[in-house]
Amino acid sequence: MKTLKNIFCLSSISLLLLSISSCAKKSDVTPEYQEDNLAPFSVEFDNIVGEKTLSFNNATSPYTNAVGEKFTVSLVQYFISNIKVSKADGTTYTVKQDSSYFLIKGADRATRFAKVKVPEGDYTKLTFTLGVDSLRSTMDISKRTGVLDPAGGMEDGMYWGWNSGYIFFKMEGSSSVISDDVNGDPTGKKQFKYHIGGFGGYSAPTINNVKNITVDLTTAGIARVRKDRQSNVHLFVDLIKVFNGKNSFSIAAHPNVMFSDYSVNIATNLTELFKHDHTEN
Amino acid sequence: MKNKTFWMVMGGFCLFLYACTKEAQIKETVSNFLGFQKPANFPSPVYKLENNMVTEAGFRLGRSLFYEPRLSRNNTISCGSCHIQSSAFTQHGHDVSHGIDDRLGTRNSPPIMNLAWNKAFMWGGGIYDLDLQPIAPITTHEEMDENLDNVMTKLRLVEKYPTMFKAAFGTEEINTTRFLKALSQFMVMCISANSKYDKVMRNEGGLSFTADEQAGYALFRTKCSSCHQEPLFTDGTFRNNGLAPSPIKDQGLYTATLQEKDRYKFKVPSLRNLSYTAPYMHDGRFLTLNGVFDHYNAELQQTVNLDPLLQQNGKLGISLTADDRTKLTAFLKTLEDADFVTRKDLAEQ
Known part of the structure; x- marks a missing residue:
């Protein structure tokens, strides 16, 4: 009887050990950090509105902000740049700048990933810029290719020609609370437009709405970047925070905010948009 | 410094001439194009010529684009419409500029003159790089009311442009950078220093x-x-x-x-x-x-x-x-x- 008990005990211990070792194997050994040992890594920008997914021009099921105004969204797009990842010991890797500019367009699902390469390793922190840094904003036109090409149109363009600079965050939509006069939308379409930009100015200083965002990955899952897989940090981008952030505001009171002092308030709200939901390793 | 710039310009020019004669063997006469030349009584230019050396082909392309009405939405307005040479590249007789569909702007059309020495553009600033300046009139509602994407598309369909872009930049590709650099090459050559x-x-x-x-x-x-x-x-x-x-x-x-x-x-x-x-x-x-x-x-x-x-x-x-x-x-x-x-x-x- 005693022997049997022992055997049982031993086998359970070995089973436990086995399971532990298999577990460790699955999550593998953290590779030695080498700057040139690059592996794929992505950040997913999944736009949501409060408790709901984002759907465009959904008049039958509008969203509601903190002051009770109902609204729909017709367009949302923003620049993400200067991606960095940090390990628990503080080692930080900055993605090569030329490969670190992304235009996330809500209407184009293919653009929701910022795909970069970082060294193999386990990362506990992600940082990026919402917008386009001032350095790039003042570079020679030949350095503004891809998403930074100012060629976009007025409707979906992300560049101000009259005041050289990129629009960092653009959200448009409509709400019945918007008046039909010059303080609202004189065309009667009840549209709101938020075009937030401003990098601080070339040589004449002005507002700076470039925002650096830091996301702690330790709670919802660190990024284990390896060559044989695609580590993806899945962020929820909660657009309700545009209205309900620290500087909460009413659409009726501010239906159009572009290059103005008030944009600074909204830019502050934008820092609250990003929530880490999970990481796919 | 003055001398250095001069020799750089001359050097570039000689090289260009050499390449030109070699390539276009049947060219009848040697061009008398002198490139960008700083007037002796002027300071050093502000515009970074080293990032966009003026060549004859680039200048010609820029000039063609400056007078190109396809830059506007309905192909009616060119840069030259509001910047008329005989009025020192302003729009004589107009208090504010007169653009597409008879729309009126809010400001007086400024001269395209000695822009290589300009630190800022527009009456109210906002633009600090000549290469970025043309985007403003092209996209402004009262001026050309067009977007750069459409301009590129239209230019690609005009027979002369792929050839001209190739002459200026080496390949037929037409893109924003080349378009703006060519316009700058023409504009920096609009030097008024012979009064x-x-x-x-x-x-x-x-x-x-x-x-x-x-x-x-x-x-x-x-x-x-x-x-x-x-x-x-x-x-x-x-x-x-x-x-x-x-x-x-x-x-x-x-x-x-x-x-x-x-x-x-x-x-x-x-x-x-x-x-x-x-x-x-x-x-x-x-x-x-x-x-x-x-x-x-x-x-x-x-x-x-x-x-x-x-x-x-x-x-x-x-x-x-x-x-x-x-x-x-x-x-x-x-x-x-x-x-x-x-x-x-x-x-x-």
């Missing part, structure tokens, strides 16, 4: 000022030159010169910077080629030079940020007697550059 004033300063052809011109020059140096600095006749800064705010309350530089100190400040314009560029001020409110003199003499308004230079010793403005005006006008006439407004190489071909 009587320039020739006197450079001791060319034994020219000298008349007594009135000389007296006017002395008056200019005491009353005007702090802002309208020689030899460009602007210091390139933004100032409030005491104009009553316009009916549309144009706040100038403030709109681009949102800084209180910039309210009602506009770019100091050059005084070169005044005879060709009337009307004057950012909104073209003064039709004649005498109107401008009247303003500085007695019509200045004490608005916020009025320039300190215009309110010295408890007096607003700059006193200008009838005699002062005659002499100043005589001097300002020496800034006319007839060559600049008639040169064939800057005209639509």
Whole structure:
């Protein structure tokens, strides 16, 4: 009887050990950090509105902000740049700048990933810029290719020609609370437009709405970047925070905010948009 | 430094000539294109020529684009529509620019002149790189009302452009960078430095000022030159010169910077080629030079940020007697550059 008990005990211990070792194997050994040992890594920008997914021009099921105004969204797009990842010991890797500019367009699902390469390793922190840094904003036109090409149109363009600079965050939509006069939308379409930009100015200083965002990955899952897989940090981008952030505001009171002092308030709200939901390793 | 730039330009030019003769073997005559040449009495240019060396092919392409109406939504307006060479590249007779579909802008069309020395563009700033400047008129509702994507698409369909882009940049690709660089190459070549004033300063052809011109020059140096600095006749800064705010309350530089100190400040314009560029001020409110003199003499308004230079010793403005005006006008006439407004190489071909 005693022997049997022992055997049982031993086998359970070995089973436990086995399971532990298999577990460790699955999550593998953290590779030695080498700057040139690059592996794929992505950040997913999944736009949501409060408790709901984002759907465009959904008049039958509008969203509601903190002051009770109902609204729909017709367009949302923003620049993400200067991606960095940090390990628990503080080692930080900055993605090569030329490969670190992304235009996330809500209407184009293919653009929701910022795909970069970082060294193999386990990362506990992600940082990026919402917008386009001032350095790039003042570079020679030949350095503004891809998403930074100012060629976009007025409707979906992300560049101000009259005041050289990129629009960092653009959200448009409509709400019945918007008046039909010059303080609202004189065309009667009840549209709101938020075009937030401003990098601080070339040589004449002005507002700076470039925002650096830091996301702690330790709670919802660190990024284990390896060559044989695609580590993806899945962020929820909660657009309700545009209205309900620290500087909460009413659409009726501010239906159009572009290059103005008030944009600074909204830019502050934008820092609250990003929530880490999970990481796919 | 001056010498270095000169030899760089010359070197580039020789290389270009060499490549050109080699490639186009049947070319009949050697081009007399000299590239960008800094006038001897001018400072070093602000524009970074090293990032966009002016070549003959690039200049020709830029000129073709400058006069290309396809830059506008309905192919009716070119840069040359509001920047007419005979008016020193302004839109003579228009207080504010007259754009697409007969829409009117809010400001007076400024001259395309000596832009390689410009630190900032537009009456109210906002643009600080010549390469980025054309985006503004192309996309502005009242001007060309088009977008760059469409412009590129349209240009690709015009037979001459792929060839011209290849000549200028090596391949037929037409993109934003090449388009803007070519326009800059044409614009930096629009140099006005052959006025009587320039020739006197450079001791060319034994020219000298008349007594009135000389007296006017002395008056200019005491009353005007702090802002309208020689030899460009602007210091390139933004100032409030005491104009009553316009009916549309144009706040100038403030709109681009949102800084209180910039309210009602506009770019100091050059005084070169005044005879060709009337009307004057950012909104073209003064039709004649005498109107401008009247303003500085007695019509200045004490608005916020009025320039300190215009309110010295408890007096607003700059006193200008009838005699002062005659002499100043005589001097300002020496800034006319007839060559600049008639040169064939800057005209639509």
